[in-house]
Amino acid sequence: METFKKLKAYYWPYKKYFFISMFFLLFVTGITVVYPIILQKTIDDVILQGNYKWIPYLAFGFVGIMILKGITTFIQQYCGDLFGITSVYRLRNELYEKLQFLPFSYYDNAKTGDLMSRLTADVEAFRFFLSFGFTELLRFFLLITVSFGVMFYYSPSLTFVTLASLPFLAITVYKFDKAVHPAFRGIRKSFGKLNTNVQENISGINTVKSLSREEFQINKFNSSNGDYKDKYLFTSDIWAKYFPLMEFLGNVSVVTLLAYGGYLVMNGNLQPGELVAFYSLVWYIIWPIMNLGFTINLFSQSKASGERLLEILEVDEKIKDHDSVVDVDKMKGDVEFNHVTLNYTEHDEAALEDITFKAESGKVIGLIGSTGSGKTSITQLMTRFYEPTKGEILIDGKTLSDYSLKSLRNNIGVVLQESFLFSSTIKANISYGRPEATMEEIIEAAKMAQAHDFITELPDGYDTKLGERGLGLSGGQKQRIAIARALCTDPSILILDDATSAVDMETEFRIQKALKNVMSDRTTFIIAHRISSLKHADEILVMENGKIVERGVHDFLLKNNGPYQRIYDIQYQDQKKILQTQGR
Numbered sequence: 038m039e040t041f042k043k044l045k046a047y048y049w050p051y052k053k054y055f056f057i058s059m060f061f062l063l064f065v066t067g068i069t070v071v072y073p074i075i076l077q078k079t080i081d082d083v084i085l086q087g088n089y090k091w092i093p094y095l096a097f098g099f100v101g102i103m104i105l106k107g108i109t110t111f112i113q114q115y116c117g118d119l120f121g122i123t124s125v126y127r128l129r130n131e132l133y134e135k136l137q138f139l140p141f142s143y144y145d146n147a148k149t150g151d152l153m154s155r156l157t158a159d160v161e162a163f164r165f166f167l168s169f170g171f172t173e174l175l176r177f178f179l180l181i182t183v184s185f186g187v188m189f190y191y192s193p194s195l196t197f198v199t200l201a202s203l204p205f206l207a208i209t210v211y212k213f214d215k216a217v218h219p220a221f222r223g224i225r226k227s228f229g230k231l232n233t234n235v236q237e238n239i240s241g242i243n244t245v246k247s248l249s250r251e252e253f254q255i256n257k258f259n260s261s262n263g264d265y266k267d268k269y270l271f272t273s274d275i276w277a278k279y280f281p282l283m284e285f286l287g288n289v290s291v292v293t294l295l296a297y298g299g300y301l302v303m304n305g306n307l308q309p310g311e312l313v314a315f316y317s318l319v320w321y322i323i324w325p326i327m328n329l330g331f332t333i334n335l336f337s338q339s340k341a342s343g344e345r346l347l348e349i350l351e352v353d354e355k356i357k358d359h360d361s362v363v364d365v366d367k368m369k370g371d372v373e374f375n376h377v378t379l380n381y382t383e384h385d386e387a388a389l390e391d392i393t394f395k396a397e398s399g400k401v402i403g404l405i406g407s408t409g410s411g412k413t414s415i416t417q418l419m420t421r422f423y424e425p426t427k428g429e430i431l432i433d434g435k436t437l438s439d440y441s442l443k444s445l446r447n448n449i450g451v452v453l454q455e456s457f458l459f460s461s462t463i464k465a466n467i468s469y470g471r472p473e474a475t476m477e478e479i480i481e482a483a484k485m486a487q488a489h490d491f492i493t494e495l496p497d498g499y500d501t502k503l504g505e506r507g508l509g510l511s512g513g514q515k516q517r518i519a520i521a522r523a524l525c526t527d528p529s530i531l532i533l534d535d536a537t538s539a540v541d542m543e544t545e546f547r548i549q550k551a552l553k554n555v556m557s558d559r560t561t562f563i564i565a566h567r568i569s570s571l572k573h574a575d576e577i578l579v580m581e582n583g584k585i586v587e588r589g590v591h592d593f594l595l596k597n598n599g600p601y602q603r604i605y606d607i608q609y610q611d612q613k614k615i616l617q618t619q620g621r
């Protein structure tokens with residue numbers, strides 16, 4: 038019940054529907070138990086006594102009760118559904134909201150397909166229990182208590198004899214629950230894996246096809262699909278083993294009832310009508326106990342699903358606003374790193390070590406270095422995607438955590454090498470960070486990013502709809518739209534992380550020229566592998582193994598006999614000559 042307690046905030050606000058449903062359930066159950074009593078009266082007091090004139094009245098009474106039962110059942114079911122549907126509507130929204138604020142470190146290990154199955158199948162399983170499961174559990178207790186009461190009223194001894202086998206039935210049901218719950222958790226997990234498989238395959242279809250790995254992918258899917266099938270079969274196996282046993286134990290009760298009840302009727306200790314009523318009532322007890330398997334099934338599924346939902350809801354949002362954060366509309370853009378060290382996880386080696394630099398507003402800082410040397414990590418810290426392990430980062434003299442995350446990120450425009458474009462129009466993609474931007478502003482941003490010309494050549498211009506992930510555009514075109522998107526927010530700090538790697542040198546030069554005009558009132562970080570991309574920077578930081586190993590302007594670094602000069606030599610001089618001087 039712990040899972041349900043933890044998720045209470047999502048369904049308890051709608052308790053009104055739950056209680057209305059429960060209230061009508063009392064009626065439905067009450068009416069159900071009245072049937073055998075009427076039957077008993079009809080046999081014992083009307084037929085056996087020869088009072089046949091009562092039969093039409095009883096028949097009409099029956100019809101009336103049936104209509105009443107129909108109406109109460111409708112209200113009970115509708116309100117039960119309303120309870121489930123409205124609760125998970127809120128739950129789904131909150132899960133989605135949570136996904137927006139989960140730290141990057143969570144996404145480092147998360148699998149999209151699995152997350153999607155949690156937001157769909159698991160939420161659905163939870164809803165099913167809210168809508169039907171709760172009601173079924175209550176119906177179970179009500180039917181058993183009321184039926185037991187009526188049976189006890191008719192004949193205590195027959196009641197005990199008939200129900201003697203029920204404790205065994207209860208034990209079997211308990212064992213069934215113990216076995217079936219982990220099995221359902223397995224099914225859910227396997228379904229998540231299956232989804233991940235499909236999602237990864239679709240996202241990486243280019244790689245799959247270009248390396249002719251279709252067979253491999255099919256086999257991988259087959260194996261996940263097989264695992265899903267096996268998990269289901271395993272659960273069916275448990276079900277198939279336990280269900281006949283439950284049915285057998287239920288039937289033992291009926292046989293005992295007929296034997297002992299018949300004996301009592303023969304001896305005149307029980308009325309025939311009472312035996313008939315008993316026969317119906319005993320099923321009102323056996324049937325819910327056997328059906329408990331189904332209810333427990335629902336309960337187990339929804340408990341397993343609820344646990345998976347809680348795994349998302351309970352993730353610690355490590356990076357969030359503290360109480361006294363400030364909102365700054367427009368930052369100046371002075372960035373300062375003071376002895377900053379970053380370890381992504383406790384077990385990882387430092388990705389950045391003792392990084393110190395200052396970047397004043399209006400300046401362009403270039404970051405260069407081998408792959409994995411820590412260039413991107415510097416920008417990830419600036420945007421507070423991750424927190425430094427040691428040291429502090431200041432913008433305009435204030436620690437990053439003093440700013441609200443929203444205002445911090447609104448003031449920083451980031452363009453990545455692999456920019457994600459949404460499947461909407463080019464216009465909507467460019468104005469994504471500032472939906473209120475005017476068409477002139479959108480065009481202005483596109484012009485700076487050297488994207489305007491190719492956009493206007495498209496048949497629908499700015500209204501061209503992009504496919505998923507910007508499909509239909511070249512790598513360089515996508516990058517330019519991403520640059521326009523960042524520029525459209527007019528950020529105080531602009532980070533271009535390998536953002537022009539896919540555009541040709543001439544276009545890159547034109548982008549840089551256009552940016553120069555607007556760079557004066559913002560700080561720009563250019564991460565690049567090509568020296569040509571950052572040689573005009575006011576300061577170039579050369580990174581190696583998480584450390585800044587060299588810094589200065591291009592002309593200085595060229596004569597510094599350090600790693601920068603080596604990169605320059607490799608890029609601009611005859612490689613053979615370098616290899617010769619190294620004696621290789």
Ligand SMILES: Nc1ncnc2c1ncn2[C@@H]1O[C@H](COP(=O)(O)OP(=O)(O)OP(=O)(O)O)[C@@H](O)[C@H]1O
Nearest residue numbers: 145381382385388407408409410411412413414415
């Ligand atoms: N999310 C992460 N979790 C754990 N380790 C990470 C993560 N991101 C980066 N790293 C590690 O941190 C180190 C620095 O990576 P970073 O991405 O900053 O390098 P980079 O210089 O930008 O490389 P590239 O030029 O290839 O983009 C690498 O060793 C990398 O494996």
